[in-house]
Amino acid sequence: MTTLSTTFLGQTFASPLFNASGVRCFDKDELNSLLASASGSLVTKSCTREARTGNPEPRYVATPLGSINSMGLPNKGYGYYLDYAKAHDYSKKPLFMSVAGLSLDDNIAMVAAIRDAALPAIVELNLSCPNVPGKPQIAYDFDAMDRMLAAVSAEYDRPFGVKMPPYFDIAHFDLAAEVLNRYPAVAFITCINSVGNALVIDIEREEVVIKPKDGFGGLGGDYVLPTALANVNAFHRRCPEKRVIGCGGVRSGEHIFMHLLAGASLVQVGTALQEEGPGIFARLNAELAAILERKGYASIDEVRGRLKTL
Numbered sequence: 494m495t496t497l498s499t500t501f502l503g504q505t506f507a508s509p510l511f512n513a514s515g516v517r518c519f520d521k522d523e524l525n526s527l528l529a530s531a532s533g534s535l536v537t538k539s540c541t542r543e544a545r546t547g548n549p550e551p552r553y554v555a556t557p558l559g560s561i562n563s564m565g566l567p568n569k570g571y572g573y574y575l576d577y578a579k580a581h582d583y584s585k586k587p588l589f590m591s592v593a594g595l596s597l598d599d600n601i602a603m604v605a606a607i608r609d610a611a612l613p614a615i616v617e618l619n620l621s622c623p624n625v626p627g628k629p630q631i632a633y634d635f636d637a638m639d640r641m642l643a644a645v646s647a648e649y650d651r652p653f654g655v656k657m658p659p660y661f662d663i664a665h666f667d668l669a670a671e672v673l674n675r676y677p678a679v680a681f682i683t684c685i686n687s688v689g690n691a692l693v694i695d696i697e698r699e700e701v702v703i704k705p706k707d708g709f710g711g712l713g714g715d716y717v718l719p720t721a722l723a724n725v726n727a728f729h730r731r732c733p734e735k736r737v738i739g740c741g742g743v744r745s746g747e748h749i750f751m752h753l754l755a756g757a758s759l760v761q762v763g764t765a766l767q768e769e770g771p772g773i774f775a776r777l778n779a780e781l782a783a784i785l786e787r788k789g790y791a792s793i794d795e796v797r798g799r800l801k802t803l
């Protein structure tokens with residue numbers, strides 16, 4: 494008998510699947526739809542200290558191969574999501590809170606408030622938003638990332654995770670992993686955020702497809718699956734004390750199985766969830782269970798990191 498159930502940071506997950514932060518998790522209605530779905534958990538929209546309206550529209554467009562977005566962190570402010578986390582019934586499924594402060598001080602203030610609330614909610618610190626003009630992605634600046642993790646680790650006395658951008662060079666995998674390994678409180682690494690600052694062009698209109706930043710935005714969907722798998726596997730290999738959450742290019746059970754082989758413990762769904770809706774989780778659970786059964790695996794834990802090299 495195959496089970497999709499697993500444990501992560503001491504909590505039980507009926508399925509490894511949940512939403513990528515930002516996708517269908519902006520407000521209570523969207524979060525409650527995820528709660529009612531067959532996802533194993535849910536994560537709230539990356540929050541800032543104050544509410545934000547985000548970038549001008551159009552700011553998300555789906556394409557045949559995925560999506561491009563430059564949302565610009567529209568969110569209701571961390572207090573809203575903290576209230577949601579306080580009201581959440583943790584016996585139903587675990588809840589993650591994504592935190593994306595615009596400064597180190599903002600992140601400290603937010604994690605201190607989350608700590609003081611003493612909830613089972615799990616913090617995912619977003620170090621990789623590509624879409625706020627004038628705010629570089631923190632995890633592409635290893636010194637800034639080091640300072641951020643030192644400060645957050647000192648303030649927040651519980652295990653937390655980091656949402657990372659994709660890296661494309663072995664030297665960058667090595668450097669990023671070295672920084673992350675300095676912080677035992679960093680219990681998990683979510684790979685990857687969108688592939689930042691890409692450009693999708695409409696040839697009929699001879700125009701970009703999203704308004705912010707002259708059309709530059711983060712890619713998700715089919716475009717990013719191999720990059721996501723490489724990042725999952727690179728950090729799985731380099732950070733043996735930490736767990737990896739896979740995110741990027743998942744729209745079938747086979748894609749989830751690939752993320753598990755590469756080393757993911759849990760797997761997030763972004764573009765495909767946006768396009769298909771929360772019903773996707775029942776389909777993906779069934780597809781994953783069928784693959785595990787066909788291959789004779791009793792649980793997803795047996796698959797993690799099993800990827801063979803030649």
Ligand code: DOR
Binds near residue numbers: 515621623624686711
């Ligand atoms: O692709 C992304 N879009 N990644 C983030 O971290 C934030 C989001 C946005 O709001 O722009």
